[in-house]
Amino acid sequence: MDAFAVAICQGLCMRKLRWGHAFVVALFFGGFQAVMPFLGWLLGSRFAMYIQSVDHWVAFALLAIIGGNMIREGCGKEEEETACAVTERVDLKQLTVLAFATSIDALAVGVTFAFLNVRIVPAISIIGFVTFLLSLTGVAVGNYFGARYKRRAELSGGILLILMGARILLEHLRFFS
Secondary structure, three states, X not given: OHHHHHHHHHHHHOOOOOHXXXXXXXXXXXXXXXXXXXXXXXXXXXXXXXXXXXXXXHHHHHHHHHHHHHHHHHHOOOOOOOOOOEOOOEOHHHHHHHHHHHHHHHHHHHHHHHHHOXXXXXXXXXXXHHHHHHHHHHHHHHHHHHOXXXXXXXXXXXXXXXXXXXXXXXXXXXXXX
């Protein structure tokens, strides 16, 4: 669902829906959501304490920075530069940061998979495919609303990213479940 929400934000950034760009976003999010649990599964319990102790802080920081940039741009003058990974072109560096931020907790899930003796290939295949489909849908939904409400959409997207980061952080700090 985190990837879906961020995909919506990416769709908000696109003036016109480009299915090729939407496919790249979905591929990144689906790919990261599949690869990260696999890496966690490979690492097993050996590094579990290190991963689980910082994953929420990393996700929060990355999402807060990107969300803050979107809010700043939504409040400021129209600029050429944007905090979005997808506008008229795809920013692979920014997209990688977003995909990593939304999937870092999946690394710890992969460690759990190792403890539970989960058949990893079917599990990560399902995770990746579902995330791909949700992300593709999210870009389309975001674009539908973003084309109509650009400035408000960018502000809303930035706020949403920050709130997602805060939710991840607060869940891991056990403020709520």
